[in-house]
Amino acid sequence: MTFTTRPELRGTFGAVSSTHWLASTVGMSILEKGHTAFDAAVATGFVLQIVEPHLNGPAGEVPIIVTPAGANAPTVISGQGPSPAKATVKYFKDLGLDIIPGTGLLAACIPGAFGAWLTLLRDYGTAELEEVLAPAIYYAKTGHPLVPRIASTIASMRDLFTTHWPSSAEIYLPGGVAPQSGKLFRNPQIAALYQQILDEAKSAKSREARINAALDFWYRGPVAERIEEYCATEEVWDVSGRRHKGLITAQDMADYTPLIEKPVSVPYGGYEVFKCGPWSQGPVLLQMLQILKGTDIADLDPMGADFVHLVIETAKLTMADRDSWYGDSSDVPLKTLLSSGYADTRRALIGRTASMEVRPGAPDGRNPNLPPLRTIGTIPQPGLGGGEPTVAREPKLPNDKQGEPALTPEGAQRGDTVQVSAVDRWGNMVSATPSGGWFQSSPVIPGLGFSLTTRGQMFWLEEGLNSTLMPSKRPRTTLTPSMVFRGGQPYMAFGTPGGDQQDQWQLVMLLRHIHNSMNLQEAIDAPSFHTDHLPSSFWPREISPGAITLESRFPEAVREELAARGHKVTVGDAWSEGRLSAVAREMDGGVQLVKAGANPRGVQGYAVAR
Secondary structure, eight states: OOOOSSOOEEESSEEEEESSHHHHHHHHHHHHTTOOHHHHHHHHHHHHHHHOTTTOOTBSBEEEEEEOTTOSSOEEEEEOOOOOTTOOHHHHHHTTOSSOOSSSSTTOOOOOHHHHHHHHHHHHOOSOHHHHHHHHHHHHHHOEEOOHHHHHHHHHTHHHHHHTOHHHHHHHSGGGOOOOTTSEEOOHHHHHHHHHHHHHHTTSSSHHHHHHHHHHHHHSSHHHHHHHHHHHHOOEEOTTSSEEOOOOOHHHHHHOOOEEEOOEEEEETTEEEEEOOTTSSTHHHHHHHHHHHTSSGGGSOTTSHHHHHHHHHHHHHHHHHHHHHOSSSTTOOHHHHTSHHHHHHHHTTOOSSOOOSOOOOOGGGOOOOOOOOEETTOSOOOSOOOSOOSSOOOOOBTTBOSSOOOBOTTSOBOOOBOOEEEEETTOOEEEEOOBOOOTTTSOOOTTTOOOBOOGGGGSBSSTTSTTBOOTTOOOOOOOOOEEEEETTEEEEEEEOOOGGGHHHHHHHHHHHHHHSOOOHHHHHHSOOEEEOOSOOSSTTOEEOTTEEEEETTSOHHHHHHHHHTTOEEEEEOTTOSOOOEEEEEEEETTEEEEEEEEOOTTSOOEEEEO
């Protein structure tokens, strides 16, 4: 019998799964009012900004995959904001930088989350703006019980806040004291801002007009003006050890509109898996599936060395393609990268031992162009790390025993991501992966109560890459929600935080669900793993050749076998790999059955279904 921490939830009315129990229950409350999964996702997303501020915020980003009931394919809402118009390689080189700092203001991109959430609400939902913002306002104003990880993160940031970022200290160190785990924590500035937006929009004549008025307030009104003023006048300390101003202008904000795009997909058995385009890392999962089609992966023990080795070696190859070819560019040879023929050539490179090379392919005969490979531990780190954790190891702090984020050598912490998936009684489905705007990576903007995203650290300053920094261009994000169809019908929506690990953990879950008959919860609970044999997407952009991390629940014999094959094995905590959330639907005798599962790691994520 497969071990599971909790049951796979089943029902007929609807389901919401996210990385925090308060957000999931808010989403269900929206379904209970008769609204759609899209409305539920929006309300859940705004609450996640409040209750997980170390993992996402109002000025972050969110890619969203949307499938209306009866649709034959999903739609992507790209809430990944682009770089400012002033952001050029020359600008950074003139500052003496060869890598974009992971903190401060220089890495700030246009905040895309607000626009994407409201686009989802306006174009697909039924709820009023006030209905989806009210829960976030309530928790920001009245308070929410602080989870241990946030309390320990704030405590680790005390010196930085008090020395360099006093506006952050005002919010996160009330009265000069770090808040305690389990006690109520408030952000009255965000509560006031969202209430002001509602007050400004309420006089508009229709639901759509009220949502558009809120978008104008954010992107062409007071919020945009305040962001421009802050970036233009404040010199903020960042990880370079120096102070810099930001580049975002009110015009950058006004020019932003979330892009509506078609997803990319590949078939896998009786399934079709949909992801965002190569401005995300989503096609990595599709490339891995194409490679694995021609292997015996379905027959392997999902806890065995052969399974782990095959998945890791496949991930190494596809991540090398990601770093050589992906980006917000029309030059990405995506059709070839996702083709069966190309997968055949890549599969042939997988041997019985661990590869120590970074081996991008040559689609259409083109020569690959890799960014610099900086071996982990060789880059000086003068201050706070700014990105999602690249190793799922755990800070050993009181009352904080599992999961992420990881401590940097300096005692500060990196941000991460959240996830929400939802399905309703009509069959509407949505998967969204919000991130950015972490309070660890940029100071709070006074009067707004939130920090800017630092997603721009994912650009390279080397010329000639599809992910090279350019003005008004999306960084090649790690954020990668997933949608799966089965038999031509929407079946599952899922995703996870975790930076470069997101598609690795999603692949393992999906394979176990499809090939090993694990239900959603069992597939989420099962021991997982990842490789860091890739240039990190986050400052300081390091690579750890041959490295794999496995949860300690893997048998010792498996770990020894992998080491014998040349893998550099790190044994992580028993429950440290991934924070997956998933919902699914299927027909049972003409009635829709909904299912849901959520990650137990970190003792925070929950699913709700009935």
